[in-house]
Amino acid sequence: MKVAKVRLFVETSLSGGAMLDLDPAAAHRVATVMRLGVGDSLVLFNGRDGEWRATVAGIGRRSCAIVARDMLRPQAAETDVWIAAAPIKRARMTALVEKAAELGVTRVQPVVTRRTAVSRVNVGRLLSTAREAAEQCGRLSVPAVGAPATLERFLGSLDPSRGLLWCDESGGSPPVAAALDGLREPDLRRSWAVLIGPEGGFDRAERTLIAGHGRVLGVDLGPWLLRSETAATVALGILQSRLAMP
Amino acid sequence: MKVAKVRLFVETSLSGGAMLDLDPAAAHRVATVMRLGVGDSLVLFNGRDGEWRATVAGIGRRSCAIVARDMLRPQAAETDVWIAAAPIKRARMTALVEKAAELGVTRVQPVVTRRTAVSRVNVGRLLSTAREAAEQCGRLSVPAVGAPATLERFLGSLDPSRGLLWCDESGGSPPVAAALDGLREPDLRRSWAVLIGPEGGFDRAERTLIAGHGRVLGVDLGPWLLRSETAATVALGILQSRLAMP
Incomplete structure (x- = not known):
């Protein structure tokens, strides 16, 4: 299992155990460009729910299923x-x-x-x-x-x-x-x-x-x-x- | 005569009436890229003698002669x-x-x-x-x-x-x-x-x-x-x- 070096912004909600399907562009990036496989870790954030460690659960031809595991950082207030x-x-x-x-x-x-x-x-x-x-x-x-x-x-x-x-x-x-x-x-x-x-x-x-x-x-x-x-x-x-x- | 929009760093000394020959790269830039002609103005500096208004005195195939005219700004101390x-x-x-x-x-x-x-x-x-x-x-x-x-x-x-x-x-x-x-x-x-x-x-x-x-x-x-x-x-x-x- 690789150390997470992939960090992705997603639109969907993030919580422990949440399963999400990446859009085709992100799926391509994760599976083909970054060459992650099932079980590999990555980091997700969505601008609302903090930052999460996640793992690849499945890879299809133009799809990639991800499961959010643990929150790494809570969402924090930003300067506007x-x-x-x-x-x-x-x-x-x-x-x-x-x-x-x-x-x-x-x-x-x-x-x-x-x-x-x-x-x-x-x-x-x-x-x-x-x-x-x-x-x-x-x-x-x-x-x-x-x-x-x-x-x-x-x-x-x-x-x-x-x-x-x-x-x-x-x-x-x-x-x-x-x-x-x-x-x-x-x-x-x-x-x-x-x-x-x-x-x-x-x-x-x-x-x-x-x-x-x-x-x-x-x-x-x-x-x-x-x-x-x-x-x-x-x-x-x-x-x-x-x-x-x- | 065009308003000076060309600003060049040169190695040679600058003083009123000083004549200088641009190196071939600078001559190409002035005559071909910037399309200045004889009599047109440009601005010169050399890191020692301040900033000078200059004019094009002659243009050859790979050369360009310039005459420094008036000091625009004296050399000033810079933060190091x-x-x-x-x-x-x-x-x-x-x-x-x-x-x-x-x-x-x-x-x-x-x-x-x-x-x-x-x-x-x-x-x-x-x-x-x-x-x-x-x-x-x-x-x-x-x-x-x-x-x-x-x-x-x-x-x-x-x-x-x-x-x-x-x-x-x-x-x-x-x-x-x-x-x-x-x-x-x-x-x-x-x-x-x-x-x-x-x-x-x-x-x-x-x-x-x-x-x-x-x-x-x-x-x-x-x-x-x-x-x-x-x-x-x-x-x-x-x-x-x-x-x-x-």
Whole structure:
């Protein structure tokens, strides 16, 4: 019996002795790619019931039956941080979503701005990227991926109590570390959305719109012009590191 | 005449009226890829003499002559931060170097550890990646890229006054934000090397070796198992954001 190295997100409920059939794609991955056989162990999570050790109970041509055995970790509360970013070229958007999923975001929201050059977003593919990153990094949930929304619609639908960490490229905002340090505890410990603009930045009307959000915190990420996926990773890393402090 | 969108690192000295011949690769990029013609503007930097507006003075079959015109920005002091990381697969190593260069590292040092699975490192290719990222992000220098060194040799040759920000995956180190907040100003404002281990982490003997460095600061990057390039980006982003604070 192999030590569990396969970690899968599933949709079904998990409890001791629960039997589940993997969907054909997951069955292929377990039986053919990972080469697990009957009796081998793997790890399952579903975003609700914690993390479970499970074993392969049966393998068919395009199916795989799994039995959940023991809970390894209970479901735990997560910080509620979104990434909202203007779509970029495919490989870099994939990297952005992968990094955001590794850094614990609960939602990826593509935001279309006036200077957004990339119009097509494959939400299904980004969701697969997010799921694989969540499986790999050990978190207990998978982020949602929203359909692209205009900046106006995104801001209009944003819960006014959610903080908006605006990565402002203009140089007019304070350094991110100082800005976060300056927040009172109740203003830090809330839900957040990190907002990343397009190549070329937000235009003047968009900047006014963003600045009008009740809980906006404009921050400067440093003297260099960062690519979107770098800016997203840095901003999420810094925010989560602050939220992880006791 | 086009607005300057081409930004090039050159080796030669820069001063008002200085004439320089681009190497064939740079000449190809300027004349053929970017399609600049005689009289068009571009931006040059060399890591010593600041940033200069320049114009194309002549284009040959495999050559391009440039004249430096006006200094746009003087050379400024940079934070001295290295990234030292166990080599990973090619595409992810490229991403790691690109992000590190965007985040202002002065040196990229591949470090070979016992659990390092990737043995081949193309230093020349990584240097090209670093140069392109530096050109793109607007910094005034290009990081050096070291030849791979064993962890023992790397630590043995490290200046004892350089801080070692060790991204410790074991869970035994304090959260990175708290660890950096806990430093006294003179202990924060020094040269640093950020150390990232291989997939699977450092082994026990290596951990002892690292812990023996005089200026080591072990930090925990959060509850998730981050890929190397994500960990490097987050750690560099957090450290530089602290160093950027007044």
